[in-house]
Amino acid sequence: MPTSRVHLPVLSPAPIIGVPGVVPADPLLDGFARRIRYLRVSVTDRCNYRCSYCMPEDLGEQLAFAPRSAVLTFEELERVISVFARLGVRKVRLTGGEPTVRRGIVDLVRRIARIPGISQVVMTTNGHLLDGLAGPLAAAGISAVNVSLDTLDPARFQALTGRGDLARVLAGIDAAVAAGLRVKTNAVALRGINDGELVALCEAAWQRGAVPRFIEHMPMSEGQLYAADAELTSAQIRTTLERALGPLQARAHAGADPGPARYWSVAATGRELGIISAMTDHFCDDCNRLRLTATGALHACLGHDDAISLREVIRAGGSDDDLVGAIAAAVTGKRAGHVFQRSGEGAPTKHMIGIGG
Numbered sequence: 338m339p340t341s342r343v344h345l346p347v348l349s350p351a352p353i354i355g356v357p358g359v360v361p362a363d364p365l366l367d368g369f370a371r372r373i374r375y376l377r378v379s380v381t382d383r384c385n386y387r388c389s390y391c392m393p394e395d396l397g398e399q400l401a402f403a404p405r406s407a408v409l410t411f412e413e414l415e416r417v418i419s420v421f422a423r424l425g426v427r428k429v430r431l432t433g434g435e436p437t438v439r440r441g442i443v444d445l446v447r448r449i450a451r452i453p454g455i456s457q458v459v460m461t462t463n464g465h466l467l468d469g470l471a472g473p474l475a476a477a478g479i480s481a482v483n484v485s486l487d488t489l490d491p492a493r494f495q496a497l498t499g500r501g502d503l504a505r506v507l508a509g510i511d512a513a514v515a516a517g518l519r520v521k522t523n524a525v526a527l528r529g530i531n532d533g534e535l536v537a538l539c540e541a542a543w544q545r546g547a548v549p550r551f552i553e554h555m556p557m558s559e560g561q562l563y564a565a566d567a568e569l570t571s572a573q574i575r576t577t578l579e580r581a582l583g584p585l586q587a588r589a590h591a592g593a594d595p596g597p598a599r600y601w602s603v604a605a606t607g608r609e610l611g612i613i614s615a616m617t618d619h620f621c622d623d624c625n626r627l628r629l630t631a632t633g634a635l636h637a638c639l640g641h642d643d644a645i646s647l648r649e650v651i652r653a654g655g656s657d658d659d660l661v662g663a664i665a666a667a668v669t670g671k672r673a674g675h676v677f678q679r680s681g682e683g684a685p686t687k688h689m690i691g692i693g694g
């Protein structure tokens with residue numbers, strides 16, 4: 338992975354595109370007939386880990402986090418999510434940064450879970466604080482967590498995450514399963530780092546009652562943290578897994594929320610796993626999501642920098658209808674798809690740490 342020090346711009350504010358115009362009849366229907374049902378909300382741009390491909394330690398020291406005053410308050414988040422719910426969003430994923438480091442996260446979950454129309458509140462987390470938080474989060478309304486787990490080797494885990502503690506994360510996964518949460522593990526598949534552990538990562542997840550998933554490495558941060566030669570494609574991941582586990586059978590998408598992962602069953606055991614093939618077999622045609630950063634920038638696509646600031650609308654005294662207009666403008670501007678290149682060229686300037694995956 339790249340080790341040179343890089344200078345990246347501050348995490349926020351995001352660039353602003355367009356201005357709210359005429360609000361269409363269905364503000365959440367985009368120009369490609371995709372209907373938005375799902376909002377990913379980064380509740381903080383801060384993280385307690387320093388993953389080498391996301392926010393390495395030396396980069397972390399240079400990155401300017403958003404000042405607290407720029408981060409949406411719970412009241413602002415509740416208001417924005419209520420407007421989305423009124424328009425038809427049903428699922429909210431809390432992410433970060435690391436969502437569990439936002440003070441009062443359990444209270445925030447409780448507030449979001451009781452918003453009329455929101456039927457699912459889920460979270461993506463590194464799991465470091467989950468041992469203590471899984472029960473309270475479940476009680477507050479979280480129904481599922483995706484936990485990042487790139488390696489099962491404690492020393493490698495520490496090296497990869499900068500500050501991570503594998504034992505804590507495994508305890509967090511166990512606590513989440515014990516609390517009744519649906520749990521998936523997420524591993525960014527990286528040649529030379531965890532390519533020898535793909536099967537073990539599956540076994541570890543299955544043993545714990547979780548569904549393992551693998552993510553193709555994506556170029557963010559202007560491609561500066563991207564190492565094309567470290568990327569494992571979904572086909573390579575499948576081949577490796579099939580060699581050890583036997584044939585994998587494609588599963589149909591479950592329910593109305595297609596999501597970016599393609600799911601597979603191990604033919605011999607029926608065990609399930611997922612692969613997110615953002616680079617080699619993207620899923621943009623099915624995209625039903627928007628992303629809101631901690632500072633209120635609404636991004637219609639992970640792979641483009643376009644954003645509209647909902648915080649500006651709110652803090653300028655805008656009404657809920659003004660928010661709807663800004664949301665509609667973002668949805669109208671939603672691109673056909675991302676344009677991630679395996680060279681890393683044309684990557685968005687935004688950082689995964691700021692948008693939350």
Ligand code: SAM
Binds near residue numbers: 435463
């Ligand atoms: N801190 C939380 C966590 O660790 O899950 C949430 C934020 S983190 C940015 C969300 C997910 O994005 C993690 O699973 C992480 O491994 C993944 N990720 C970060 N950078 C990535 C990249 N360049 N390509 C693919 N996945 C990436």
